[in-house]
Amino acid sequence: MRKKKRAAAVQLPKSKASLAGNIRKYWPYYLMVLPGVIYFLVFKYIPMMGSVIAFQDYSVFKGLLDSEWVGLKHFKALINYPDFRRIFTNTLVLGLCKTVLIFPIPVVLSLMLNEIKNLRLKKTIQTAVYIPYFLSWVIVGGLIFDIFGVGGLFNNIRNSLGLNNLLAMQKESWFRPIYIISSIWKDAGWGTVVYLAAISGIDPALYESAAMDGASRFARMKYITFPLLVPTILTLFLLNIGSFLELGFEQVFNLLTPMTYSVGDIFDTYVYRVGIQQAQYSFTTAVGLFQSTIGLIMVVTFNKLANKFSDDGGLW
Incomplete structure (x- = not known):
């Protein structure tokens, strides 16, 4: 009896034993995941330790340990900054x-692509809408400036209609529409990949049963495809809402001009000017921490709302 008790005492917990067994059994899959884990550790989690410089007057020469602690000084400076409200x-x-305006477009586009029955036409359209994603914002920004320039397509059309040239990229009222249109053109096609993958997993028997009951294609899309796509939409929405204040430096920076700063200058471009060009690392870290805190609050809030109104809509 004592030997059995000792043997039971040295046995690993079931969870640890099962994890070790899974690793031995499925080691190729764990090996495939390893680069992703290393990426997040090196570029996401380890840099989080640098957030402490938001509470310091950080000096490159003194380092993290010897720099002077100043508490909430930089956060107060951010709130009291004259242009804070505008940014x-x-x-x-x-x-x-x-x-x-931008997030729903891939959903609509994926539903439309799913209804195309001609495979060759479907693949052609998919390729056409995917290609812009692989262009950098530097190239896209240059194309947009060329299109809306004095000799560009936009002003050539205006001239053919008897209208004068319009420098749209220098107009405050044009910046946000151009931002929205360029975002949709570049990213909407790639955003359909996840939705089309989710749609492909829907049981075809549901469509066959609905068709036998006389449901039209639109009715099948409305009552089968879209409801079964809602959990995926909510998941991606929650992932998207976490970066609500992080709009992407590249796009805005490549579309900004001095005349559109009043409507286009955001936290990301401000951090670049102050943090990189003026080397105010502590202050810009405080700005980034402020953005991340807002994102965390929004993710938790919307996740609770998703759990409240949908059985399987939340992330946790």
Whole structure:
């Protein structure tokens, strides 16, 4: 009896034993995941330790340990910064445009692509809408400036209609529409990949049963495809809402001009000017921490709402 008790005492917990067994059994899969884990550790988790410089007057020569602690000094400076309201408002407006106007486009596009029965036509359209994603924002920004320039397509059309040239890239009222259109053109096609993959996993028997009951193609899309796509939409929405205030430096920076700063200057471009060009590392880290905190609050809030209104809509 004592030997059995000792043997039981040295046995690994079931969870640890099963994890070790899974690793031995499925080691090729764990090996495939390893580069991704290393990426997140090196570029996401380890840099989080540098957030402490938001509470310091950081000096490159003194380092993290010897730099002077100043508490919330940089956060107070951010709130009291004269242009804080303008930058915060611009970021909120563009974030709302990204969430309300841009996010639904891949959903609609994937539903439309799914209804195309001609495979050759479907693949051709998919390729056409995917290609812009692989262009950098430097190239896209250059194309947009050429299109809206004095001798560009936009002004050539205006001239053919008897209208004068319009420098749209220098106009405040044109910046946000151009931001929205360029975002949709570049990223919407690639965003359909996940949705089309989710649609392909829907049981075809559901469509066959609905067709036998006399449901039209639109009715099948409305009552079968879209409801079964909602969990995927909610998951991606929650992932998207976490970066609500992080709109992407490249796009805005390549579309900005000095005349559109009042409507286009956001936290990302501000951090670049102050943090990189003026080397105010502590202050810009405080800005980044402020953005991340807002993103965390929004993710938790919307996740609770998703759990409340949908059985399988939340992330946790």
